[in-house]
Amino acid sequence: MGLIFAKLWSFFCDQEHKVIIVGLDNAGKTTILYQFLMNEVVHTSPTIGSNVEEIVVKNTHFLMWDIGGQESLRSSWNTYYSNTEFIILVVDSIDRERLSITKEELYRMLAHEDLRKAAVLIFANKQDMKGCMTAAEISKYLTLSSIKDHPWHIQSCCALTGEGLCQGLEWMTSHIGVR
Numbered sequence: 054m055g056l057i058f059a060k061l062w063s064f065f066c067d068q069e070h071k072v073i074i075v076g077l078d079n080a081g082k083t084t085i086l087y088q089f090l091m092n093e094v095v096h097t098s099p100t101i102g103s104n105v106e107e108i109v110v111k112n113t114h115f116l117m118w119d120i121g122g123q124e125s126l127r128s129s130w131n132t133y134y135s136n137t138e139f140i141i142l143v144v145d146s147i148d149r150e151r152l153s154i155t156k157e158e159l160y161r162m163l164a165h166e167d168l169r170k171a172a173v174l175i176f177a178n179k180q181d182m183k184g185c186m187t188a189a190e191i192s193k194y195l196t197l198s199s200i201k202d203h204p205w206h207i208q209s210c211c212a213l214t215g216e217g218l219c220q221g222l223e224w225m226t227s228h229i230g231v232r
């Protein structure tokens with residue numbers, strides 16, 4: 054009886070899971086956030102500060118913070134870190150020149166005390182662009198297989214069509230409470 058009650062309680066009173074969406078400017082973070090929310094492409098302009106929305110997936114509530122990625126804003130990403138359960142790192146798969154900067158930012162985040170327990174979902178976005186890097190190429194460049202202290206997953210996607218976004222969310226729901 055107690056177990057049934059506990060299950061019902063967690064079903065109806067699911068707590069909110071904090072997510073930060075990070076990545077360089079122009080990667081597609083805001084486009085992804087509003088695809089999650091409305092299933093449509095919104096017109097975006099560079100984010101100054103952040104956008105925050107609640108996204109509900111199969112009764113799981115995520116509070117998603119989409120943070121501006123311009124260089125001058127990156128030093129304040131850490132003000133969003135406390136209590137973060139998931140990092141969504143969005144990569145512009147056509148932007149080969151700046152993948153090294155993304156790599157630096159990724160490892161800086163993973164070393165931060167406040168993100169010790171966070172799981173990482175990497176979206177290899179803009180897969181519709183001709184000549185873009187594949188998720189496997191990005192994974193290799195970012196040496197994801199060396200990450201042992203955080204659960205991680207890389208998912209190719211296209212924020213304009215929504216392709217791949219659901220798979221990313223499914224991975225997140227399956228990793229709730231893993232750490």
Ligand SMILES: Nc1nc2c(ncn2[C@@H]2O[C@H](COP(=O)(O)OP(=O)(O)OP(=O)(O)O)[C@@H](O)[C@H]2O)c(=O)[nH]1
Pocket residue numbers: 076077078079080081082083084085097098099100101120121122123143178179180181182210211212213214
């Ligand atoms: N071709 C293509 N364009 C995309 C895709 N996702 C986003 N874009 C475009 O990329 C541009 C930047 O998208 P945003 O979502 O504003 O990027 P952002 O990461 O939020 O950028 P900042 O707020 O400056 O950090 C926009 O013109 C989007 O329409 C995609 O999958 N494919």
Ligand SMILES: [Mg+2]
Pocket residue numbers: 082083084097098099100119120121122
């Ligand atoms: Mg934005």
